Each structure stands twice: as structure tokens, then as C-alpha cells.
Amino acid sequence: MDKQRLGETLRPYLMIAPAMAGIFLFVLYPVVFLGYLSLYDYNLMNKAKSKFIGFDNFAEIFSREDFYKSLSNTVFYTAGVVILTLLLSLLLAVWLGKKSKFNVFVQAGIFTPHVVSIVSIALVWLWMMEPNLGFLNYVLKAFGLPTSEWLQSSKSALMSVILVSVWQGIGYYVLILVAALQSISPSIYEAAALDNASKLRTFWKITLPMISPQLFFILVIMTIGSFKVFDTVKVMTGGGPNNATNTLVYYIYENRTTNIGYASATGVVLMAIIALLTFVYFRLLSRKVHYQ
Amino acid sequence: MxxxxxxxxxxxxxxxxxxxxxxxxxxxxxxxxxxxxxxxxxxxxxxxxxxxxxxxxxxxxxxxxxxxxxxxxxxxxxxxxxxxxxxxxxxxxxxxxxxxxxxxxxxxxxxxxxxxxxxxxxxxxxxxxxxxxxxxxxxxxxxxxxxxxxxxxxxxxxxxxxxxxxxxxxxxxxxxxxxxxxxxxxxxxxxxxxxxxxxxxxxxxxxxxxxxxxxxxxxxxxxRPSNRFTAQFIGTPPMNVGELGESGSLFGFRPESAVLSEAQGDEPFSVRGVIATREMLGSETIYQVRSGSGNYMVKCSEDLFAAGQEVYVGVPAAKLHFFGEDERRIDEKESSYGKCMEALRGRSHG
Structure with a gap:
């Protein structure tokens, strides 16, 4: 009898055990190990020489100039990518919201970069942004406009990386917003027309609140994604010139062999920043988001 | 306004x-x-x-x-x-x-x-x-x-x-x-x-x-429905409409205008049939009467008959509607109204 009850109690845990094992192994263990490493002056060649140093790694992080440089780069990059992508994808989605053959074609075109590897995209843009022979400066020159040094100047390098990221990501978000816009019942717009609402007011008071869940989703997802940017930086600039495009994840990557403990500590800091940001978003904005 | x-x-x-x-x-x-x-x-x-x-x-x-x-x-x-x-x-x-x-x-x-x-x-x-x-x-x-x-x-x-x-x-x-x-x-x-x-x-x-x-x-x-469509759209059950013969004209009557009886009366429209279905709705009862010339819905305020019973469906002259070949209403004042009435009477009692 007791044996049977024990079986009843244990069965659900047994059922979820494989999945839990996966989560422990591939999610929790790495996170815990990251925290463990961050407290050590870890020696990769000889584990015995590793030394527990408490929060010294963190103290070092917050005293180093290059960390603040990469942090401010990351914040600037994230702000640029999130704001530009949200604005542009909203604009495009409103334009593409009406169903027509031409719009479907344009939408497919905008979405295409999303299915191409970011490495290929970064490479192509790298060539296009070459200051002397690149396509972008050629076009600018042809129209008599001032050219740019693009990735080769510390002034414009980060902006150039932002440009590529926005170009690559926008199609996906346009798709989400177009779907959201098309799901709004047309009779609501008709009611607004009968209520004598202007186009701008209709957009502000009806369209935006109606797609606010999707906008909020994009905001959160993109902020997290942008804070973790790596591949574009790795391929296009390698953090340069003069650390102008060095972002947090690339900073961690640079320190991976020389000082894994320090790199891990930076990883923990990054995790904390993203968690904090997401928390703040939910606190500040979730009341403005309308869920059906 | x-x-x-x-x-x-x-x-x-x-x-x-x-x-x-x-x-x-x-x-x-x-x-x-x-x-x-x-x-x-x-x-x-x-x-x-x-x-x-x-x-x-x-x-x-x-x-x-x-x-x-x-x-x-x-x-x-x-x-x-x-x-x-x-x-x-x-x-x-x-x-x-x-x-x-x-x-x-x-x-x-x-x-x-x-x-x-x-x-x-x-x-x-x-x-x-x-x-x-x-x-x-x-x-x-x-x-x-x-x-x-x-x-x-x-x-x-x-x-x-x-x-x-x-x-x-x-x-x-x-x-x-x-x-x-x-x-x-x-x-x-x-x-x-x-x-x-x-x-x-x-x-x-x-x-x-x-x-x-x-x-x-x-x-x-x-x-006074102005045509067959109106007659059959308004009212539940809709007006019974039947053909009048070679002329292509139609006659019609509302389900509540018909009288059910066991013996044939002298109404211009009178036809013998069998009650196929009976719907008892409380204040009224709706019968479907199956006859040689078609099915008719009849609404009665009294529930006197049972399914399978043989009855006569009679409709008084004042309650009959006629529609022409083009399905438009034939008014009482029109000359063809009398002809239609004659044709119907002839068919019922002839």
C-alpha cells in the first residue's frame, strides 16, 4: 500500500527527470559554473594553480577603463538598434499593412536578410563600406554627397555596425507587426471614422495600443539580443578601431584565454544588467501594454 | 433632424x-x-x-x-x-x-x-x-x-x-x-x-x-405583400403558395388563415389531406398537411387534431392572395382577381 503511494508520488518527478536533467546540465550548471569561475583567478593550464580571490575580479572590472568603454558602446549600440528598428519596422509595417501583391513582394524582400547568415551579411557590408572602393561611398560620391570612413573611423564605426544590425533584423519585426496590424478588426477603424477621429489620432489612440503587446515583445527581445551582440562586431571590426566598437560580449571573448576568471565575472555583470533592464521594462511599461 | x-x-x-x-x-x-x-x-x-x-x-x-x-x-x-x-x-x-x-x-x-x-x-x-x-x-x-x-x-x-x-x-x-x-x-x-x-x-x-x-x-x-418573395419572407411559417393551373398564376394563404375541419366546407379553397406533422407550441399548434396538390402549413389556436388524421383545409375568400405569372400581387380590383378565384374554386370543388 505504502509502496504504491510512494510510486504515485515519485512518478511525476520521474517523468520530468529527462527534461530536468537537460536543464540542469545545459542551463543551470553553466550559469553556476560561470559564477564559480568569476570568483577565481583561474589557471587554464594548471587547475591546481587556480586561486580563490573572492570579488577581486568584480572590483577589477569596475576599476578598468576598457570595461566602461565597452559598456557604453553596448548601451549606445542597443539604444541605436532598438530605437531605429522599432521606428522603421513600425513605419514599414503600417505601409505594408494593406494587402497587395506589391506589398507582399516588398515584405519578402525586407525579410530576406533575416534568412541569410549574419556572417555573410557582415562580410558583404564590410566590402560595401570600404572607404575607397566600396559601393556606399561610390553612391554617395555619385550624388555629390560627403562620403564616410564607415568602419575605419572610430567616429562612424559603431554607427555603421548599428546600420548593418538594423538592416538585418528589421524584416522579422516588420513581419510580426504586419501580422499584428492585420489582426485588428476593420470595424474598429470604421467606428473611429464615424467618431470623427483624425488619421493621426486613430493611429495614436487605436493602432498603437492594439499592437502594444507586439511592440513590447520586440522591445524586450531586441534589448536582450542587442546587449549580447557579438558576431557583427567580430566579423566587421574586431572591436576596433581603437575599441570604438568593442562591446561587452566581445570584451568577454577577448579575455577568454588570458583571464577566464575575469571574463566570467564580466559575464555575470552582463547577465545582471540584462536581468535588471528586463525587470525595469516590465515594471514601467507592462501597464501600458494592452493584452486582449 | x-x-x-x-x-x-x-x-x-x-x-x-x-x-x-x-x-x-x-x-x-x-x-x-x-x-x-x-x-x-x-x-x-x-x-x-x-x-x-x-x-x-x-x-x-x-x-x-x-x-x-x-x-x-x-x-x-x-x-x-x-x-x-x-x-x-x-x-x-x-x-x-x-x-x-x-x-x-x-x-x-x-x-x-x-x-x-x-x-x-x-x-x-x-x-x-x-x-x-x-x-x-x-x-x-x-x-x-x-x-x-x-x-x-x-x-x-x-x-x-x-x-x-x-x-x-x-x-x-x-x-x-x-x-x-x-x-x-x-x-x-x-x-x-x-x-x-x-x-x-x-x-x-x-x-x-x-x-x-x-x-x-x-x-x-x-x-398585402406585393409579390411572392415578400409573402414568403415575412411570417413564420411562411405563406403557403401553390400553382393555380395553366395560367401560371399563383394563389397563397397564411398558415393562420386556414381552417381545419373533418368535413368539407364551402370555402373557395378546400382540399383534403393528411396531417403529416404536428408542432405543439403552447398557444398555438402548427400542422403540416400533406395533400395531392402539395404540402400546406396550418396554424391553429386549438390543438384538435393528431398526426395521421385525415382533414380538410379550407380558406375563406377574404384571406386568399393571388400572384400573377410575374409573381406580382393581383389586387382585388383587378379583373384577373375574379378569374383566379374562379379557377381556384373550380379546382377545389369541381
Whole structure:
């Protein structure tokens, strides 16, 4: 009898055990190990020489100039990518919201970069942004406009990386917003027309609140994604010139062999920043988001 | 206040013409119901008045003024949609207020109006709620309040009761009649339900395939249907219609006009048949009588017969309707009326 009850109690845990094992192994263990490493002056060649140093790694992080440089780069990059992508994808989605053959074609075109590897995209843009022979400066020159040094100047390098990221990501978000816009019942717009609402007011008071869940989703997802940017930086600039495009994840990557403990500590800091940001978003904005 | 007039109005959707050269005048202050089967063009007419789907050609006049080029929000009309079209992101108050804010009504006046209307429709306690927390009937009231608060001269309603349960629908029907009396505005109401049309309308406009079949008060529509379609659309069960012989003319009678008896009477229409089905509805009983010349529905106030019983169906002369070859009504004064009566009598008793 007791044996049977024990079986009843244990069965659900047994059922979820494989999945839990996966989560422990591939999610929790790495996170815990990251925290463990961050407290050590870890020696990769000889584990015995590793030394527990408490929060010294963190103290070092917050005293180093290059960390603040990469942090401010990351914040600037994230702000640029999130704001530009949200604005542009909203604009495009409103334009593409009406169903027509031409719009479907344009939408497919905008979405295409999303299915191409970011490495290929970064490479192509790298060539296009070459200051002397690149396509972008050629076009600018042809129209008599001032050219740019693009990735080769510390002034414009980060902006150039932002440009590529926005170009690559926008199609996906346009798709989400177009779907959201098309799901709004047309009779609501008709009611607004009968209520004598202007186009701008209709957009502000009806369209935006109606797609606010999707906008909020994009905001959160993109902020997290942008804070973790790596591949574009790795391929296009390698953090340069003069650390102008060095972002947090690339900073961690640079320190991976020389000082894994320090790199891990930076990883923990990054995790904390993203968690904090997401928390703040939910606190500040979730009341403005309308869920059906 | 405002009357509405359609002048040679046509409407096409992608070259498919739904309404062609239609003329119609809707009287000021009347409760007019546009009724017809789905796809007959009644909603199209309503949306033309609102300006949501402007006509392809012709003109629409509201209060004698051509509104063809006037935006929906500036026509002085308000509309209640079938799905209510409430703004889901706004509170009940914001929903009702939205049109007033757009029309730049002052805040103090706005609040007074919103509170007055919400009390009138029983929504006062719900003003700060989101529509998603309201019941179907309450949402219906929000839609009504939103229309009423603008004090429009024309109310347009597109099957507003079709999403309510049967009991609430009957209650709202009465409330709408009272509302119309109180406001005295022009009501244009679209429905496919002839009972709704009969119960609320001052004037019924019955449409089929984009053409107006008859335009009349409910009692006239019921007693003197102008053609076969009208006769069979209005009334439940519909009018019994049978062929009269070689002439191609038709005769018809309402189910409640027939008398069932065990012996043959001397009515002009009298036919022997067997009761196939019996529906006992409480205050009345509906029999389906199967005879050699066809099936007839008969509605009796007394429940005297059983299924399988042999009976005579008799209809007095005054209750008979005749329709010509073209399915149009043959009036009592027309010469062919007598011929039709003779033909029917000959067939029944000959």
C-alpha cells in the first residue's frame, strides 16, 4: 500500500527527470559554473594553480577603463538598434499593412536578410563600406554627397555596425507587426471614422495600443539580443578601431584565454544588467501594454 | 433632424454590381428597418449612409444635403456595429467619450454627457472598466451609449442584436423601440430577421438581390405583400403558395388563415389531406398537411387534431392572395382577381 503511494508520488518527478536533467546540465550548471569561475583567478593550464580571490575580479572590472568603454558602446549600440528598428519596422509595417501583391513582394524582400547568415551579411557590408572602393561611398560620391570612413573611423564605426544590425533584423519585426496590424478588426477603424477621429489620432489612440503587446515583445527581445551582440562586431571590426566598437560580449571573448576568471565575472555583470533592464521594462511599461 | 434619400444609387464591388439604380427615401424620425436575406445589399445601403463604403454612382442625401463627399465622422450619423466594434484598449468611459473628444467638446460638458448617458443605459458603475470584463449585453450597451452620446440625427444599426441570446434580444428590442420614441431621431436598422423587422419598424424595406421588393409598414407588408418573395419572407411559417393551373398564376394563404375541419366546407379553397406533422407550441399548434396538390402549413389556436388524421383545409375568400405569372400581387380590383378565384374554386370543388 505504502509502496504504491510512494510510486504515485515519485512518478511525476520521474517523468520530468529527462527534461530536468537537460536543464540542469545545459542551463543551470553553466550559469553556476560561470559564477564559480568569476570568483577565481583561474589557471587554464594548471587547475591546481587556480586561486580563490573572492570579488577581486568584480572590483577589477569596475576599476578598468576598457570595461566602461565597452559598456557604453553596448548601451549606445542597443539604444541605436532598438530605437531605429522599432521606428522603421513600425513605419514599414503600417505601409505594408494593406494587402497587395506589391506589398507582399516588398515584405519578402525586407525579410530576406533575416534568412541569410549574419556572417555573410557582415562580410558583404564590410566590402560595401570600404572607404575607397566600396559601393556606399561610390553612391554617395555619385550624388555629390560627403562620403564616410564607415568602419575605419572610430567616429562612424559603431554607427555603421548599428546600420548593418538594423538592416538585418528589421524584416522579422516588420513581419510580426504586419501580422499584428492585420489582426485588428476593420470595424474598429470604421467606428473611429464615424467618431470623427483624425488619421493621426486613430493611429495614436487605436493602432498603437492594439499592437502594444507586439511592440513590447520586440522591445524586450531586441534589448536582450542587442546587449549580447557579438558576431557583427567580430566579423566587421574586431572591436576596433581603437575599441570604438568593442562591446561587452566581445570584451568577454577577448579575455577568454588570458583571464577566464575575469571574463566570467564580466559575464555575470552582463547577465545582471540584462536581468535588471528586463525587470525595469516590465515594471514601467507592462501597464501600458494592452493584452486582449 | 434628417431624412435620408438615395438617388439612382449604384454600388459595385470589384465590377460585381450589388445595387443598381436604387431610389429610396427614408423618412425623418421614423424607425426604418432594412430586411432581407444575406447578400441582398441591406448592409451595403447602411454603409453608404455612413460613408464607409461610398456609392459607385448616384447620390446619397441626408437632410436634403448631398453627403457623397463628406467624411463619415462629419455626416451627423452614429452607427452600432454587429460586433459592437468597441475599442478594446479603452475603458467604457473612454469608449463613450472618444467621439466627443474628437469633436472638441469641452471637458465639463463631456463628463456630464457621459455620466447622463451611462446612467440611462445602466453602465454608470462600469465606466472605468475595460470592455473585456463586460458581458455581451453590457458591451451592446456601450456601443449604444457611444452612438447616443453624440446626439446624431441618424442612428444606423447593423444587426445589433444578433450576438445576444434570445431572451436579451427580446428585451433589447423593446428598449430600442423606447429609445427611438424618446430621441425622435431617424433610425435605420438592418436585420435578416423578419420578426425583428415586424416588431420594431415604422416602415419595413424588404430587399432581395439588391432590389427593393416592398416598402411598407409592417401590417401592410404582412396583409398585402406585393409579390411572392415578400409573402414568403415575412411570417413564420411562411405563406403557403401553390400553382393555380395553366395560367401560371399563383394563389397563397397564411398558415393562420386556414381552417381545419373533418368535413368539407364551402370555402373557395378546400382540399383534403393528411396531417403529416404536428408542432405543439403552447398557444398555438402548427400542422403540416400533406395533400395531392402539395404540402400546406396550418396554424391553429386549438390543438384538435393528431398526426395521421385525415382533414380538410379550407380558406375563406377574404384571406386568399393571388400572384400573377410575374409573381406580382393581383389586387382585388383587378379583373384577373375574379378569374383566379374562379379557377381556384373550380379546382377545389369541381
Amino acid at each position: 434628417a431624412s435620408i434619400a438615395f438617388k439612382r444609387v449604384s454600388k459595385a464591388f470589384d465590377k460585381h454590381e450589388v445595387i443598381k439604380d436604387l431610389d429610396l427615401t427614408i423618412e425623418d424620425g421614423k424607425f426604418t428597418v432594412l430586411v432581407g436575406p444575406s447578400g441582398c445589399g441591406k448592409t451595403t445601403l447602411l454603409r453608404m449612409i455612413a460613408g464607409l463604403d461610398p456609392q459607385t454612382s448616384g447620390s446619397v442625401l441626408i437632410g436634403g444635403k448631398d453627403v457623397s463627399r463628406i467624411a463619415p465622422g462629419k455626416r451627423g450619423v452614429a452607427m452600432v456595429f454587429q460586433n459592437y466594434a468597441i475599442y478594446p484598449t479603452m475603458s467604457v468611459r473612454e469608449n463613450i467619450e472618444f467621439g466627443l473628444v474628437n469633436n472638441k467638446v469641452r471637458k465639463a460638458e463631456r463628463e456630464e454627457l457621459v455620466e447622463g448617458i451611462s446612467k440611462a443605459v445602466g453602465l454608470y458603475e462600469y465606466l472605468e472598466r475595460k470592455p473585456s470584463t463586460l458581458s455581451g449585453g453590457q458591451r451592446q450597451r456601450v456601443a449604444l451609449a457611444r452612438a447616443m452620446v453624440k446626439k446624431p440625427s441618424v442612428f444606423l444599426m447593423d444587426e445589433p442584436l444578433s450576438n445576444l441570446d434570445a431572451k436579451l434580444r427580446v428585451q433589447m428590442r423593446i428598449e430600442l423601440i423606447e429609445l427611438h420614441k424618446k430621441l425622435g431621431a431617424t433610425f435605420v436598422y438592418v436585420t435578416h430577421d423578419q420578426v425583428e423587422a415586424m416588431s420594431m419598424a415604422d416602415t419595413i424595406v424588404l430587399m432581395n438581390k439588391g432590389v427593393i421588393q416592398q416598402e411598407a409598414p409592417p401590417d401592410e407588408m404582412y396583409r
